Amino acid sequence: ALFDHVLVDDHQDSTFAAERLLAELGPRSLVVAGDLGAHVFSFQGTTDEPLRRFEDRNPGAPHVHLETPHRPRPETIDAWRASHVSEQHASVARELRRIHVEEHVPWDGLAVVIRRHGPHEAGLLRALDDARIPRTSVEWSPGTRLAAARPFELALRWLVANADERDALVEPVLTSELGRLSPASARALLRLVRAYGHPPREALDLAELAAPDEAASLVHLADVLRRAEQARSSVLDAFGVLWRELPFAAELVRNAEADPRARIDLDAVMELFDAITDASAGADPTVDAFVPSFGSPEGVEGFGTGGEERPDAVHVLTAHACVGREVDTVVVLDVVEGDFPSLSRPEPMFDLDALEGGRGRSETNRRRLADERRLFALVCARARRRVVLTATDPHADHGGVTLTSRFVEEMGAVWRDAPAPPFQEPVSIAEAAAAWRRILADGSADRLERIGALDGLVALGEDAGRWWFQHDWTDGPEPRSEDLYLSYSRLDTLENCELQYVLASELGLDPGGGYQAWVGRLVHSIIEDCERGLVERTRIGFDRALDDRWEAARFPSHAVSEAERAHAHDVLIPNWFSRYADPPATSTEGSFAFEFEGARIRGKIDRIGPVPEGETRITDYKTGRGDNAPKPAESLQLGIYYLAVNECEDLAPHRPVHAVELAFLGGRKADPALEVKAWSVSEDGEEDYKARMRERVSGLIARIRDLDRERRYVADTKANCFFCRFQTLCSRYPQGGPVFAIEEREPSEAGRR
Numbered sequence: 001a002l003f004d005h006v007l008v009d010d011h012q013d014s015t016f017a018a019e020r021l022l023a024e025l026g027p028r029s030l031v032v033a034g035d036l037g038a039h040v041f042s043f044q045g046t047t048d049e050p051l052r053r054f055e056d057r058n059p060g061a062p063h064v065h066l067e068t069p070h071r072p073r074p075e076t077i078d079a080w081r082a083s084h085v086s087e088q089h090a091s092v093a094r095e096l097r098r099i100h101v102e103e104h105v106p107w108d109g110l111a112v113v114i115r116r117h118g119p120h121e122a123g124l125l126r127a128l129d130d131a132r133i134p135r136t137s138v139e140w141s142p143g144t145r146l147a148a149a150r151p152f153e154l155a156l157r158w159l160v161a162n163a164d165e166r167d168a169l170v171e172p173v174l175t176s177e178l179g180r181l182s183p184a185s186a187r188a189l190l191r192l193v194r195a196y197g198h199p200p201r202e203a204l205d206l207a208e209l210a211a212p213d214e215a216a217s218l219v220h221l222a223d224v225l226r227r228a229e230q231a232r233s234s235v236l237d238a239f240g241v242l243w244r245e246l247p248f249a250a251e252l253v254r255n256a257e258a259d260p261r262a263r264i265d266l267d268a269v270m271e272l273f274d275a276i277t278d279a280s281a282g283a284d285p286t287v288d289a290f291v292p293s294f295g296s297p298e299g300v301e302g303f304g305t306g307g308e309e310r311p312d313a314v315h316v317l318t319a320h321a322c323v324g325r326e327v328d329t330v331v332v333l334d335v336v337e338g339d340f341p342s343l344s345r346p347e348p349m350f351d352l353d354a355l356e357g358g359r360g361r362s363e364t365n366r367r368r369l370a371d372e373r374r375l376f377a378l379v380c381a382r383a384r385r386r387v388v389l390t391a392t393d394p395h396a397d398h399g400g401v402t403l404t405s406r407f408v409e410e411m412g413a414v415w416r417d418a419p420a421p422p423f424q425e426p427v428s429i430a431e432a433a434a435a436w437r438r439i440l441a442d443g444s445a446d447r448l449e450r451i452g453a454l455d456g457l458v459a460l461g462e463d464a465g466r467w468w469f470q471h472d473w474t475d476g477p478e479p480r481s482e483d484l485y486l487s488y489s490r491l492d493t494l495e496n497c498e499l500q501y502v503l504a505s506e507l508g509l510d511p512g513g514g515y516q517a518w519v520g521r522l523v524h525s526i527i528e529d530c531e532r533g534l535v536e537r538t539r540i541g542f543d544r545a546l547d548d549r550w551e552a553a554r555f556p557s558h559a560v561s562e563a564e565r566a567h568a569h570d571v572l573i574p575n576w577f578s579r580y581a582d583p584p585a586t587s588t589e590g591s592f593a594f595e596f597e598g599a600r601i602r603g604k605i606d607r608i609g610p611v612p613e614g615e616t617r618i619t620d621y622k623t624g625r626g627d628n629a630p631k632p633a634e635s636l637q638l639g640i641y642y643l644a645v646n647e648c649e650d651l652a653p654h655r656p657v658h659a660v661e662l663a664f665l666g667g668r669k670a671d672p673a674l675e676v677k678a679w680s681v682s683e684d685g686e687e688d689y690k691a692r693m694r695e696r697v698s699g700l701i702a703r704i705r706d707l708d709r710e711r712r713y714v715a716d717t718k719a720n721c722f723f724c725r726f727q728t729l730c731s732r733y734p735q736g737g738p739v740f741a742i743e744e745r746e747p748s749e750a751g752r753r
Contacts, residue, residue: 149269
């Protein structure tokens with residue numbers, strides 16, 4: 001015999017191969033220990049059968065039942081429900097800090113347990129970080145124990161994810177160091193993507209819906225991920241694309257030169273790189289083969305070496321990672337059907353049990369439910385003193401949470417609402433500041449308490465100037481007439497919708513057009529340079545200038561960029577040359593400014609000059625199609641331009657103007673040829689045309705003054721909302737509803753002052 005004595009622990013999670021191996025070893029004495037109630041790793045192919053039949057396979061073996069429990073049962077089991085997942089995470093973070101501050105439990109005596117790793121974990125980690133709670137998270141991939149490697153892991157997962165998986169991954173990608181969007185910006189972008197009828201996963205290809213300062217980075221990210229996906233046949237090549245082209249990687253290297261923490265982050269990425277290098281030398285070097293090695297979704301993680309120094313931090317663990325641990329308090333997240341119990345585990349590729357005969361779905365579910373019940377009991381048993389179970393139900397009612405786990409009722413726990421602010425006893429600086437601010441603002445509170453609260457706020461270094469929502473609305477001075485500067489675009493926005501006008505023109509919140517608008521500006525600039533002799537006045541010269549100035553990074557993908565470039569070469573440029581190359585314009589991008597009823601109207605006219613018909617016309621180029629364009633006689637833009645030519649002395653040489661026209665270089669949907677919509681200004685109709693336009697502009701100016709005085713901007717129910725960027729702020733749309741109710745109050749004396 002190779003061994004005299006063999007002792008086996010945790011034999012409840014064994015295999016038939018291990019059972020055979022023990023038999024073949026044939027030691028003089030064999031002792032196995034196990035707990036059938038702790039069999040939780042069946043998803044890895046283990047079974048408790050070797051423990052159950054040990055006496056049958058080893059006749060005469062004594063069976064010793066160990067009855068003394070050395071792991072105490074938790075003293076308290078609480079069950080908390082929250083109406084939103086963010087409230088659930090906030091209550092968990094607050095309770096962890098309370099236990100640490102008030103009950104003097106060290107951070108490493110606390111654990112937060114999730115059923116399995118996934119995109120939902122990011123919200124919890126953000127809540128802990130926001131609450132400044134130190135935490136360790138045994139991640140689900142090599143090298144990602146530190147957050148620095150997580151963006152690369154997310155990117156690799158994105159490369160192999162299917163459509164549904166990308167829908168779930170897109171928000172973590174956007175809010176990680178890949179997309180670098182704030183959670184609020186990411187949610188706003190995803191709402192817009194859904195509002196336009198696209199699935200969430202297409203957010204990276206619709207970067208024009210994001211703010212201008214964020215769109216460029218998203219376009220770059222989409223391009224990098226696309227090229228990395230093309231290299232997915234080699235995980236090393238795909239990672240190389242990410243490492244060379246993601247700004248985050250360059251910052252890691254740059255910061256590591258001076259920052260010790262950054263060097264630790266870089267070491268974490270290098271650990272991931274080592275794992276990728278090893279995988280690329282294996283039998284299957286693809287990204288598809290490497291990503292599953294991050295770990296099973298069920299998640300069994302290593303615990304490090306015994307000599308490892310454990311930081312004083314809250315443990316964030318999966319359910320299976322709890323095995324072998326014990327802490328003071330365990331908080332279990334999402335104790336709902338689908339997580340605890342989770343019966344939707346994927347089938348193994350090859351199930352040895354299937355060789356023994358078919359097993360019905362009901363029997364499979366029964367066994368899985370038994371596994372989940374044992375796993376839940378094991379998680380709860382990790383706590384020496386207290387267990388807190390939490391859940392979120394979007395369909396909660398007054399009767400309780402309707403989707404909570406059956407296991408909670410089996411334990412006899414009663415669901416209660418999670419603690420919510422305001423709290424009487426603060427456990428953090430932020431809570432202390434909030435509590436003292438409430439006392440200070442309470443006019444009915446005791447004077448000494450209010451003075452004490454003020455002293456406390458001063459001691460905390462609070463800056464009252466940064467507090468919001470403390471003053472009533474105040475009336476500002478009415479703008480002076482000479483300060484009213486207007487343009488066609490501002491007046492046109494006002495004519496469409498008051499709310500759009502104040503958000504876009506007055507507050508300057510419009511992020512600007514997408515890539516189509518950029519193409520339009522580019523074509524306009526080349527036309528101007530062509531008219532001024534800066535670009536060769538030929539098709540070849542125009543095409544060359546377009547290619548030289550083209551910026552592919554402005555488009556959501558290479559395919560979109562090339563399609564737009566081909567459209568410009570094949571449609572926009574030929575259409576312009578067909579009518580406007582000869583004769584040249586007498587004025588191109590001519591600036592104007594004139595006084596009108598106390599306001600100053602400014603702008604630029606695309607073209608004034610002769611056309612093949614021999615007339616002098618005002619022309620406005622449109623790079624889009626003319627299918628739904630207004631009649632030129634009713635165009636506010638052409639009307640303002642016509643008034644400008646007649647009002648501005650520097651445009652006097654261009655009088656008289658015989659016609660106004662809109663030139664749609666994109667043609668129509670059915671015909672890409674140039675479409676010109678023109679209206680001739682006859683001598684008989686000129687005065688009437690001027691009078692109509694003057695009255696229209698005058699009405700808009702008066703409307704602006706009324707709005708400045710009343711300060712009430714209402715969304716127009718007849719507005720054209722197709723191109724509006726403010727649907728998430730508009731009461732006409734569900735996502736534009738109030739976040740919280742604003743109480744109507746009379747202006748206070750302090751507010752008036």
